[in-house]
Amino acid sequence: MKRSLGMAAVVVLIMALIAGCGGNNNQASNEGGTNAAAGNNTDAGNTGNTSGKKDITLTYIASQGWIKDAEMTLAKKFEEETGIRIDYQIVPADQYFNVLKTKLNAKEATDLFGGQSGQSEISLNYNVEKNAVDLSGEEWVQREDPLSIEQLTLNGKVYAQTIWDTGSSFVIVYNKQIFEKLGLSIPKTYEEFKAICKAISDSGVTPLYEPIADGWHHTLWFAEPGPRYDEVTPNLYNDLNANKKKFADDPTMLLALNQLKEIYDLGYFGDNAFSDTGADSAAKMASGQFAMTLAAQSLVNDIEKADPNVKADGFGYFVIPLADNQIYYINPGGPSKFIYSGSEHIEEAKQYLAYLAKPENLQYMLDNDPTVSNLNFSGLKDKYNPEQKKMMATYTKKGTDIQDYVNYVNPQWMDMGKDIVAMLSNAMKPEEVLTSIDKRRADMAAVAKDPAWTK
The missing domain is CATH 3.40.190.10 (Periplasmic binding protein-like II)
Structure with a gap:
């Protein structure tokens, strides 16, 4: 990208x-x-x-x-x-x-x-x-x-x-050969995901490549599973927009942040996540040193370009399973x-x-753009590969990610990224990250003179 x-x-x-x-x-x-x-x-x-x-x-x-x-x-x-x-x-x-x-x-x-x-x-x-x-x-x-x-x-x-x-959301791209060698299957819960990471780590491979240095990428781990938060707490999205609920009030958001920190603390992002960049994702995945990465679905084409001996069809996809998410999140x-x-x-x-x-x-x-599989206009012929079609058939329930539905989230994306880095560094607690998001939302709502915050 x-x-x-x-x-x-x-x-x-x-x-x-x-x-x-x-x-x-x-x-x-x-x-x-x-x-x-x-x-x-x-x-x-x-x-x-x-x-x-x-x-x-x-x-x-x-x-x-x-x-x-x-x-x-x-x-x-x-x-x-x-x-x-x-x-x-x-x-x-x-x-x-x-x-x-x-x-x-x-x-x-x-x-x-x-x-x-x-x-x-x-x-x-x-x-x-x-x-x-x-x-x-x-x-x-x-x-x-x-x-x-x-x-x-x-x-x-x-x-x-x-x-x-x-329509091609950021999902976890995984090395099918590594999964097959270790007898692993696509996780349906966070605990299954954590067990997969442990098995991969024990085999000498780093489970996940996460480019935190870019400043924005790691925020996806929290924001994309938004439909799961709304599923566990029905009408959460609308209540957040109506200022009837806050991020800090939601136990599923807190659970997701705690799980993200646990994955990091267990070393499953590797030793250099804070300095890793998205520009290196394809080469890192092609090297076989990492088994998974959260990425655009087109990354598989870049992996093959990075090493023609590593084929694009050797990788599959699954959604971020934090908070047991099994909803295919859409970013319209x-x-x-x-x-x-x-x-x-x-x-x-x-x-x-x-x-x-x-x-x-x-x-x-x-x-002519290898980074896309489809565009958001009617009447076009898509380029979805078999693994993408398989993923879409697996995750039949779909929902809009939190930043594209809930007001005053997307404008603070980079600030959320800084807070999450502070959380991973033990400078903030997960609860404080949510409170910080709420504070910025309230500030933006005040500037916008949002009646839900002024009444």
Whole structure:
């Protein structure tokens, strides 16, 4: 999901972007590059210009890993057809939201900006009613997954476009050969999962590769099994949104955090989890030194690329079994494209989004992006492998993960990650992590003037 930048380029890029808040929005990052070409604008989307090519550059700021190569190829084709150039400005993930907020607050945002979806996210972090363009009338809205559109809607208006593999959630990718050698099977409870980890550890293999250094990844262990929390305590999600219950009140959330800490304390994440990074996941799994990792389902393709002798079909999937979870959690949101309300090129930006959302272009992105198995639009041909189909048949009950349903969770994702690190380091107790989440939720609700918190 992430691609690396040289450290020097990162520093220069961040300084350039922050300086760009003063007015110049045409800075291009080393990763995004320049997409210049020529041509005419025939069939460039429903809002296309019929009078000939335009000499316009649309600047687009996004977090590292959000813009895939297939989209960049389409951007070049779009320029060939319309003359409208897309200038990507890619920012390292751990710096992105600070840079974006600086630009939005200074009223100097780029023509398009990337952001995570989610109603509380788009309201609090991006203030879309002020900073983004209403896209409700665009044709592609009718073809995008309604659950994704719901995450982009505020007070009845749609403010962004999500093109993402929202159905292929982060799951535990496991080495089938190691499991078969040790006589292990997919766990249905936490105790079974813990026993599997012990058996693998006793065999001399590290059970789990967990890239805590990325700052965000380990939060998935707590957040993704959200539907299980809602199952054990019926209506929990709605009660949290109505401020009738708190995270600190829920025994299943506390259980999951305690179990996560137990897995860590038992050494099942290995000796270097705090310094391990997601960029190394494929190579680590290909090495055979680790038996499992929590990852995007496309990781199996990267593993085979890392070592062609290790085949993608040698890996299977199962859901995070903390708190005995057996629900396939769905994330209907994802990185999304917003048009800045202060842009001088709103119609051209709409034209670009319409172009990306054309069925043949969506299929091109799906077919040419090895990290996705499907996209959240109707009428596309998916690429689910046999193990994915097996997993989906195994976990017939599905539910939305907690960060995409419960308000004021996703905006504090990185802070939750810091709290969990503190918990694993014995600087915080699991109970304190939940209390900390509640405190930030209350603070955000106050800013949003949420009536559930003010009444």
